Amino acid sequence: MTTDTPHPPQIDTSKAHPARVYDWLLGGKDNYPVDEAVGAQLPPEARDAARQNRQFMHRAAAWLAAQGIDQFLDIGTGIPTEPNLHQIVQRITAGAKVVYTDNDPIVLRHAEALLISRPEGATDYIQADVRQPDAILERARAVLDFDRPIALSLIALMHFVPDDQDAHGIVRNLVATLPPGSYLVLSHAASDLFPELAQQVTAEYAKGGIRLGFRTRPEVTRFFDGLTLLDPGLVTAPEWFKTTPAPAPEGSGIYTGVARIP
Template identity: 65%
Template sequence: MSVRPVTADASRPYVDTSTPHPARIYDWLLGGRDNYPVDRRVGEALPGETRGNAARNRAFMHRAAAWLAKNGIDQFLDIGSGIPTEPNVHQVVQAIVPAARIVYVDNDPSVLPHAEALLAGTPEGATGFLHADVRQPAAILERAGERLDLGRPVALSLLALLHFLPDGEDPYGIVRALVEGLPSGSYLVLSHGTADQHPEWEGKIEAEFKKGAIPLRLRTRGEVELFFDGLELVAPGLVSATEWYQEGPAPACERSGFHVGVARIP
C-alpha cells in the first residue's frame, strides 16, 4: 500500500524557514540535509557531543522497534517522527514483519513532503503520515485509527519529543491520554533529553534553544520515570540510550543525553 497522508484536509501547511524547528535541528544533528540556516545556527551552538547523543538515541529506536516486531507487535504510532532518516521505523519493522502498519505524526509542515516521498513501505504493509501536534492526543488517536486497528496492540513511540513540552503544557497528562487510548498489550517506547550524565550542560542547551524561541525542559531520571507510571517496564528498565538492548553485542558504553525505556501497557 502506498503512502497516503492521514490528514484532515488536503491543504499544504505553511513552512516557515525563518524560525528554527526541533525536527529540522534534529535532522541536522543526524547529518541530514533537510534543514535551513536558522536550524543549523541552533545546532552549531550546542555542545559537540550533542550530535553523538542524537545518533545514540536513533540507534536505541532501531533496537527497540526491531525487538517489538520480533515479539509480535505489527502496529506502530510514531509521534514526533521528524524528517525521515533511513532506516526509519517502518523499514526496521517491515523487514521483520512485512505486513506491519505504521503511522508517523509530526507538527512540522516541512516533514509532510518528505514523508510522501520517502515513507513508502512494503506492498503487504502500510505507512501513513499525520500532520498533527502531540498536544492533541484525542485527535491523533482518532485520525491514526483510520490506518491502525486500535483494538489490537500498538507500539506508541515518543522519541526525543517530550523535552520540548514545558511542565505547564502537562506532558504527563498528554502521555497518559495517549496510553489510555491503547489496548492492553500495547507498548510505550520513550526517550527524553537529560543533563544527568552531562552536568556541564546544565542550563546551556535550554538557553540555546530559547534563543530560537523553542522551549526545552531537560528532565532528571526521576522525572522521566513518571511517564511510565502504571506501566510494566521491560528489562533493563529506564536506562541511558546506550544501555538498552535485548540481543546481540552490547552497544558501546558512552555518556548519553537521553533516558530511554520500553514499557508494556497492562
Template identity: 65%
Template sequence: MTAGIPESQPPIDTSRPHPARVYDWFLGGKENYPADQEFGRTLPKETRGNAARNRAFMHRASAWLARDGVDQFLDIGTGIPTEPNLHQIVQAVTPTARVVYADNDPIVLRHAETLLVSTPEGATHYLHADVRQPEAILERARNLLDFDRPIALSLIALMHFLPDDQDPYGITRTLVDALPPGSYLVLSHGTADQHPELRKETEAAYRKGAIALRMRTHAEVAQFFAGLDLVEPGLVPATEWYREEPAPVVVRSGFHVGVGRVR
C-alpha cells in the same frame, strides 16, 4: 501503501530553527536550513553524538518489538524521515506491519509522501497533527490501526519540548490509556543527568533559539511510565538499552530511554 497526505500543505518557516530540522542536521541529513545549522552549532558538541545514540535506541527497540510480534506502530513526533526510519526497521522484520506517523512540522509533511513508503504487504500513513491534541490523533489513528490488538506507541525525543504547563504527563497518559493490553510505550527524553556541566549552556542556547526545552531527571522521566511494566533493562541511558546482542558501546548519554508494556 502510503496515505494521509493532504493536498494543501502549510508554508515552511525557514527563518527560525526547528527541533526536527536541527535533529536532521545532527544526523547528517539534508532537510535543514541555515537557521537550523547555525542553531545546532551553538549547542554543545556532545549533542550530535547524543542524537545518533538516541536514533540507534529507536532502531533497537522497534526491531525488538517487531520480532516480538508487534505489527502496529504509532509514531508521534516523527521528525524528518532520515533513513532508515521506523517503518523500514519494522517492515524488514514483518513486511505486513502497519505504521502511522504523526507530526506537526510542515517540512515533515512535505517529505512524507516520497520518503515514508511502505512495503507492498504493509502500510504507512501520515497524520499532520500535534501531540498536544492527543484525542484528535487517536481519533484519526483508529481509522488506520486496530485498537483491539497491541500497538507500539513511539514518543522519541519529543516530550522534552513540552514544558510542564503543557501537561506532558497527561498527554502521554491519554495516549497510553487508549492502547489495548499487550501494547507498548517506547520513549526517549532529553536529560542532563550524565552531562550536568552542559545543562546551563544547552538551556541558554534553546532559549536564544526560542525553542522550548524541559530536560528532566531520571525520576521525572520515570513518571511517563507510571502504571506500565518496564521492559528490562528498565529506564536507562540510551546506550544501555538493548535486548539482543551485539550490545551498544556504553558512553555518556543525553537521553533517558525505556520501553513499557501496557497491562
C-alpha cells in the same frame, strides 16, 4: 501511503524547528540556516545524543517487531532518515502498519517519497502536534486496530513539551487509549546526568525560540507510571538493548525505556 494534506501549512524558515535542528545534528540536509544556527552552537555531545536516540529507536522497534508487534504509532517522527521505523519493522514483519506524526510541514514534503510501506503493510502520515492527541488518535484509528497491541513511539519528543504544557498528562492520556499488551517506547533528554551540558543546550535552543523541558530520572520515570517497565529498565540510550550485541559503552544524556501496558 496517505498523508493529511488538504491545506498543507507553509514552512516558516524564519524560526528554528526541533525536527530540522535534529536533522542537522544527524548530518542531514533538510534544514535551513536558522536551524543550523541553533545546531552549530550546541556542544558536540548533542550530535552524539541524536545518533544515540536513532540507534535506540532501531533496536527497540526491531525487538518489538520480533515479539509480534505489528502496529506502531510514531509521534514526533522528524525528517525521514533511512532506515525509517517502518523499514526496520517491515524487514521482520512485512505486514506491519506504521502511522507517523509530526508538526513540521517540511516532514510532509518527504512523507510521500520516503515513508512508503511494503505492499503487505501500510504507512500513514498525520500533520499534527502531540499536544493535539485527539486529532492524532482519530486519524490513526483509520489505519491501526486499537483492539490489538500497538507500540507508541515517543523518541526525543517530550522534552520539547515543558511542564506547563502537561507533558505527563499527554502521555498518560495517549497510553490510556491503547489496548493491553501495547508498549510505550520513550527517550528523553536528562537534566541530571550532565547538568551543565543540559543547561547549555536549553539556553541555545531558547535563543532559537524553542523551549525545552529536560527532566530528572524520577521525572522521566513518571511517564511509565502504571506500566511494566521492561529490562534493562530506565537506562541511557547506549545501555538499552535486548537480543542485539551490546552497543559500545559511551556517555549519554538521554534516558530510554520500553514499557508494556498491562
